[in-house]
Amino acid sequence: MDDGIPELLARLKLPLCYAMGGIYVIAGIMHFVAPESYVQIVPPSLPAPLALVYLSGVAEVGLGLGVLHPRTRPYAAWGLVALLLAIFPANVYMATSGVVIEGASAPIRDPSPLARWARLPMQVVLIAWAWWYTTPMPDGD
Numbered sequence: 001m002d003d004g005i006p007e008l009l010a011r012l013k014l015p016l017c018y019a020m021g022g023i024y025v026i027a028g029i030m031h032f033v034a035p036e037s038y039v040q041i042v043p044p045s046l047p048a049p050l051a052l053v054y055l056s057g058v059a060e061v062g063l064g065l066g067v068l069h070p071r072t073r074p075y076a077a078w079g080l081v082a083l084l085l086a087i088f089p090a091n092v093y094m095a096t097s098g099v100v101i102e103g104a105s106a107p108i109r110d111p112s113p114l115a116r117w118a119r120l121p122m123q124v125v126l127i128a129w130a131w132w133y134t135t136p137m138p139d140g141d
Contacts, residue, residue: 017067025065037108059083066079070141073136094119
């Protein structure tokens with residue numbers, strides 16, 4: 001049996017962790033740079049949309065930084081799993097409501113139906129990616 005894929009994944013696990021952490025930090029910062037864009041995709045049934053946007057931004061930055069450090073990585077990874085589950089309703093709302101994000105660039109402002117619905121299974125991929133880091137890495141990092 002060829003061990004190529006498991007070996008490749010083992011070698012890429014740490015670099016992909018750094019990439020994931022960076023992505024969440026940048027995404028979290030964007031909640032503060034353009035909060036009005038995020039407020040528009042908060043389902044109307046949820047209270048205090050701006051507060052939720054800021055809270056999720058803080059969570060993304062904190063958890064993104066947390067996965068970069070071996071000691072906090074498993075906890076931060078579980079936090080990312082929880083966060084991704086918590087923001088799932090916003091992705092469902094975006095897919096089902098046809099919301100147009102005023103003030104955003106054209107591809108983001110009004111994505112195609114395919115792009116809107118593709119966000120839902122992408123959440124599963126992101127959850128799996130975060131879950132990969134819920135246990136310490138064998139080499140201690």
